[in-house]
Amino acid sequence: MESVFEIIAEPNRRAILDLLASSQRSVGEIERRLRMPQPSVSKHLRVLRESGFVESTVDAQRRLYRLKLEPFQEVDAWLAPFRRFWSVRVDALAHHLDRMDSSKPTKRKTRRRR
Amino acid sequence: MESVFEIIAEPNRRAILDLLASSQRSVGEIERRLRMPQPSVSKHLRVLRESGFVESTVDAQRRLYRLKLEPFQEVDAWLAPFRRFWSVRVDALAHHLDRMDSSKPTKRKTRRRR
DNA sequence: CTTTTATATACTCCGGATAGCATATACGTG
DNA sequence: CACGTATATGCTATCCGGAGTATATAAAAG
Numbered sequence: 001m002e003s004v005f006e007i008i009a010e011p012n013r014r015a016i017l018d019l020l021a022s023s024q025r026s027v028g029e030i031e032r033r034l035r036m037p038q039p040s041v042s043k044h045l046r047v048l049r050e051s052g053f054v055e056s057t058v059d060a061q062r063r064l065y066r067l068k069l070e071p072f073q074e075v076d077a078w079l080a081p082f083r084r085f086w087s088v089r090v091d092a093l094a095h096h097l098d099r100m101d102s103s104k105p106t107k108r109k110t111r112r113r114r
Numbered sequence: 115m116e117s118v119f120e121i122i123a124e125p126n127r128r129a130i131l132d133l134l135a136s137s138q139r140s141v142g143e144i145e146r147r148l149r150m151p152q153p154s155v156s157k158h159l160r161v162l163r164e165s166g167f168v169e170s171t172v173d174a175q176r177r178l179y180r181l182k183l184e185p186f187q188e189v190d191a192w193l194a195p196f197r198r199f200w201s202v203r204v205d206a207l208a209h210h211l212d213r214m215d216s217s218k219p220t221k222r223k224t225r226r227r228r
Numbered sequence: 229c230t231t232t233t234a235t236a237t238a239c240t241c242c243g244g245a246t247a248g249c250a251t252a253t254a255c256g257t258g
Numbered sequence: 259c260a261c262g263t264a265t266a267t268g269c270t271a272t273c274c275g276g277a278g279t280a281t282a283t284a285a286a287a288g
Contacts, residue, residue, distance in 0.1 A: 038234085
């Protein structure tokens, strides 16, 4: 579980992140809103915390969790090289790759399609 | 392995996608460039194909693989709600969440910090 | 001090995903 | 046709992560 991609691969964790996008929340709030067992919430929050997606502050017995930016930006950065393909027009990728085809087709006598 | 996030969680698959971002490639090219066993490449390509990240065309005995857009856009779409936090200034998220704090602090007699 | 509330952790179990290896399939070449 | 090349698939062993349950810790309330 090293990369940010593995972290956000888990649906429950994405649900937590989505929820935290609107506001910081306590563990109990997350538990209720997502109808998810408390130990499960705590475990996912631990993973999210250790991977830098969230941070927590203490409020009496409660812990308030909030988002942190960096890991999201990391995902965004990975996406960037691909985004250039659809930023112009929707089906630009195919055309683009068609043109910069680098693989020289094998020489052949008969050209067969199937 | 339903979601696009699980697909891109695998490092070798991301490597393949990164490679295909520059140009379409045959299985053999991917195998050599990534120094990865051929069956492994084929298996990952299968996953990528079935999840819509790539498509292939037949060229004699070779298969040329190229990127497809939709799944990337799906990731991009998920990222959008979070992106608004860092689009203005780097540490905007903390301030934002500070302001829209919805969790009413527990009533207490003594406020302790640790 | 005892009880209740809030959260974290420990432990076990199970399924699914990946690696590795062997093999099948398909096409091209001579 | 026999052989080499390119790619896909089948099978097995293994490993890791998540679910579930019980329990520990900590603070508040009475």
